[in-house]
Amino acid sequence: MKVHPKETPTKDLHQYLLGSIAPRPIAFVSTIDKNGNVNLAPFSFFNVFSAKPPIVVFSPAYSGKTGLSKNTLDNVKDHPECVINVVNYSMVHRMNLASSPYPKDVNEFEKAGFTAIESELVKPPRVKESPVQLECKVQQIIELGKEGGAGNLVIAEVLLMHINDEVLNEQKMIDPRKIDLVSRMNGNWYCRANGDSLFEIPKLDADIVVGMDAIPDYAKKSGTLNESELIQLASQKELPTEEEVKLFEKEIINEVSTLSGEKFYSTLCLLAKQALAENNPSKAWKYLLLIANK
16 A cells, blocks of 8 residues: 555545554643633644753644644744643543643633642643643744644753652652553554553663674574574674684584584574573574584
8 A cells, every 4th residue: 555645635644644653652731822821732743852952842733624723832832831741541531631622711621620730930830640741941833834734843942840759660760660651543542551561672772783684594584593582692792703603613513513404504593592592692693603604
């Protein structure tokens, strides 16, 4: 299937984009207009883009049905401040109530049953029920188009963060298992970052690893090593030296001396798999490098 944006109705293109680029974090944004009226609305075109300075961006799009701007966009133009409240599972259903297109003078805090609490550095109030609240100063608004469906990038600097102690771990960092965040998919669908949906992968920010291309093609294609085992091999920081491999070959010569061809390769792959099961990736690599050297 191919989707050409210029040939696709906006409502359909919108769903294709939202279904593909997901899950998306939710910015539950509180703002005030020039008369001090409060507005609260969720946006899933949202993320963090810088830590120093701390910059977050969310995008209130022009309505695809009416072409009109959102109250949030009008408000940050009138008063360039906002509070971005993150959304966890316990508040997501009430958050959805706030997404209803109420008239401009309606207070969504009251409609959705949230508690408004005073901010310290900006005028818009915070959502007490949110586990993290970001007081922000709007730095720039970039209009991406004029038609319905066009976004408006609201670029905001975080002036102050409020973090509920209950979502912190022993190191005083946010624990993903405690904060229980939700995110948007497409249509009526949401995603919950909790339980078995959470998993860890070691960060490689400072480490250069050998990569998948270092693994002999036979080992990758034979089916003996599963995806997890291939990743374990590719994640090593260095390979055994040529001298280490030669010494290893002498050690195991009795195991493989009678083997040739396909049997030789398949046996070394099985031995490498066994070494990985024993948490010895260096040994596994020595078996595989014997394959590469043949």
